[in-house]
Amino acid sequence: MDFAQARIVEQGNSLHVTHGDDSRLYVEFTNEAIHQTFLSEEAGRPIFKDVPHVRIHFPGDRTKQIFRPVKFQDDYQGPADPVRFPRQWAAFQAQAEQIQDGTPIEQWGPLTKSQAMELKSMHIHTVEQLAGIADNNLTWMGSRELREKAIAWLKQADDGKHAMHLQGELEKRDAVIEDLQRQMKEMASLVHAGAEAKAKK
Template structure:
């Protein structure tokens, strides 16, 4: 899996900057103590400054990662890191654990805890990341089988969401039908009451006497 580089796409007369799928990346922000040579020389002792850094792992690839200072301003290559990875940045600023979106492997039934920890060592933390691993990165024993299980599980989960949606639509339809029947019943009762009232008025009308 490669880092989702920006590319320019032409749509009509407009140019848009498009990024790849960053959701499959494991991104974390850290504070790193960076040596400050000028200040160190001035003070006569080592001076360090905490500088935000970004570390990007590519699930399934042990050898590839990006580690650099956080890009705080947008440039020709794309938006600032806090904008592009806003959820992780927000968690970092709040000093909270930076978790990835998706189903944690430790909560996924088909995996044992030891398997989940092994995958964590490969920077694979969620079922979604496991399902998105490219064939070229399926290098460990049983990798393809686990990846296929993750793909099948996500498809089943999507099917479950569709079933819930359909069930909701059916319940709404039944409720609409029940409401319509109630409205028709009330309308029929009002019509019967009106008819009976009109009949009573006619029955109570005085008879005309001949010669009057």
């Protein structure tokens, strides 16, 4: 199993290379202490060097993962790792927690805390990753139903996003109308006060 395959897509007059959907992967960069044989022999003591590595887990698959030194140059297999996974690389460089995009699995209502912990042990950290698990990785009891729930929840959230946007626009419109009505009342009050003052003269 490897990364999503690269495709060349024509957009207008230019060509763009896309790499499928890697967003479902759990990607983590780490520094690994690598023994430097030549330098150790030369110094007469063990010498180690921190070498950046990348670990890529396929959500739901307990057996397959990629762990290798970070690829810094583009090659026939695809772009350099920092280019392909820029957010995780930036977090690694900043020594921050490398969080995946999406809704954290422990924040998803239908799951108990223990279910969330179990999913995280399978490198499923977000609802989006759960929804994107391939059929052949749905190997535990109730996994298919859970994936379908995640897909339905994401669809409902997406539909709700449009409804919330519409509601926000309506609330803005109502606020504008209310402000205009207030201004008209103030103007009417001023006109009335002016007419009364004129009448008294």
